[in-house]
Amino acid sequence: MHTFLYRTNSLLTFVASVLVVLCILASITDYFHRDSAVVAVDIVQVDRFQVSQAGNDEAFLAFNISADLRSVFTWNTKQLFVFLAVEYATPENAVNQVSVWDRIIERREDALIALPRVQNKYRLVDQGRNMRGRDLNLTMYWNAMPKSGRIYTGQKTLTGYRLPDTYS
Amino acid sequence: MDYEGQRLSEQIMQWLIIVAAVIGFLAGYITSSYRLMLEIYTGGMVLAFLLAVPDWPYFNWHKLSWLPEQPPSEDEAAASSSTLAVQKSKQGKRSSKGKR
Numbered sequence: 001m002h003t004f005l006y007r008t009n010s011l012l013t014f015v016a017s018v019l020v021v022l023c024i025l026a027s028i029t030d031y032f033h034r035d036s037a038v039v040a041v042d043i044v045q046v047d048r049f050q051v052s053q054a055g056n057d058e059a060f061l062a063f064n065i066s067a068d069l070r071s072v073f074t075w076n077t078k079q080l081f082v083f084l085a086v087e088y089a090t091p092e093n094a095v096n097q098v099s100v101w102d103r104i105i106e107r108r109e110d111a112l113i114a115l116p117r118v119q120n121k122y123r124l125v126d127q128g129r130n131m132r133g134r135d136l137n138l139t140m141y142w143n144a145m146p147k148s149g150r151i152y153t154g155q156k157t158l159t160g161y162r163l164p165d166t167y168s
Numbered sequence: 169m170d171y172e173g174q175r176l177s178e179q180i181m182q183w184l185i186i187v188a189a190v191i192g193f194l195a196g197y198i199t200s201s202y203r204l205m206l207e208i209y210t211g212g213m214v215l216a217f218l219l220a221v222p223d224w225p226y227f228n229w230h231k232l233s234w235l236p237e238q239p240p241s242e243d244e245a246a247a248s249s250s251t252l253a254v255q256k257s258k259q260g261k262r263s264s265k266g267k268r
Contacts, residue, residue, distance in 0.1 A: 001174040007221045011181050015213050018189045022209065025193060026202065075200035147202050 027149025057131035173227025188212020
């Protein structure tokens, strides 16, 4: 502590150590956060439902997505990655999960989502020809990426959707 | 900066930074703004730098009082000349080794 540079070095080292403690404390506060997310998704219309050239069932759907994820944001949240997955079971695969829509939300104000008609952003293709009359679940997932700490994943599963019995 | 000044400097630095961290954390959490926490903390760091790092007069309130300079006695003079002689002989050995 006897020269200018020694004192500067000592100050910066201490600042860095305390900053680590601050980050840890901030990430601990996230652990106690409980959100009250609201998610509602409808399949408005089946635009097309056909066998693709490769011989697999493919559906083109239009969704009505409305969600309020503002309560997921905390003071330590950097952004949300939100995606909608179509989930169903077939004789070939017990679990099928297809991501059909996603969005990155960087601000709390943008977490109020209202999309009256949005087509699937990514192709919904089965492995095989098992999608006719198939029951579907739609699950909205969100990864809350913090400024410091670990990523939290939340989800809301909506049930009771069904694909048509015939191609169109 | 004297010894008491060094102690004072370290205490000022650590206390300011800890207080800035506590205030910043509480303010950031209450206003739910991570940015505010970092701003308060950075402000505390700058303040601690300004108050604790330069050699301000208040770090020199406890000057060490050295003994007044004394003329060397005969024994000391003899001792210092003998150490000089030893250093000279060592240097001579080193230079002779270097030549080989």
